[in-house]
Amino acid sequence: MKITLKYEEAPTEDLHLTLRLTLPQKYVNGTNKEVVKLFVDHYNKKHAENPISLEELHLKIVGGIHLDNEDRVKESLSSGDECYLLGKDSEGPKSKPEQGYSAPSAPKEAKESAPADKVVKNADGKVRCKNFGCQKFYDPDGPPQECVHHKSAPIFHETAKWWSCCPDSKAYDFDEFMKIPGCTQGFCTNESQAKKRFMGGADLRADSAPIRLDADAPPDPRQKLESMRRGLVAVGVDSALFEQVVDRLAPNGDLEKACEVLKTRFATALNALQ
Secondary structure (H helix, E strand, O other): OEEEEEEOOOOOHHHOEEEEEEOOHHHHHOEHHHHHHHHHHHHHHHOOOOOOOHHHOEEEEOOOOEOOOOOEHHHHOOOOOEEEEEOOOOOOOOOOOOOOOOOOOOOHHHHHOOOOOOOOEOOOOOEEOOOEOOOOEEOOOOOOOEEEEEOOOEEEEOOEEEEOOEEEEEEOOHHHHHOOOOOEEEEOOOOOOOOOOOEOHHHHHHHOOOOOOOOOOOOOHHHHHHHHHHHHHHOOOOHHHHHHHHHHHOOOOOHHHHHHHHHHHHHHHHHHOO
């Protein structure tokens, strides 16, 4: 079960804390108080000079009800819920005005029916954390293990390697790349952060592509190159080789020129085969 816990009762923002957790089954079967204790222990370790008290706090679902500490987690919360940790008489932060439309969350049944990631355990019964850049092994049935990781997937482009959330820290050796420190803190999990585990040159070009407002307009050069890459990969051409050729043909980012050169060379090669 994935939940988010927020503590904003402290007078200054530097003492606020948000944790995103994947609760092991023993916590799901346990009481809400055990989840509060989990948060309090983590908070007091981080803010030892300003500790908070387990006995004075309880959970309140964001936009919902206050929860009794003695109730069971599985009967009180659903995966994806966000909760405030509040004092005895607190009603929590005042709700902020909505900024535009946000899609409604999926119903509880839909969330719980999503297929779980395959869990592979080692000889000690531990699994490798799937947070980007963590690599630790941990016991999924034990207490949550703290984890420093990256927010977003890595990018491998030619010989350069970097995390998309930390674009200023690049490496050219894989071991050095794996030493780039994480940028966020949470707990180890066996659930993947994203469907796409890494990105390449095609993703970089797609991310910077302009949006066409005229539906009948011809495809821009990025779309042409992506279509060409897919077609070549389908007949056995190495995708990395195609990326290297495109980068060489467009050193200054002139992708239209790269399209014209490739079109001419492919036409020449096909004519020679007639």
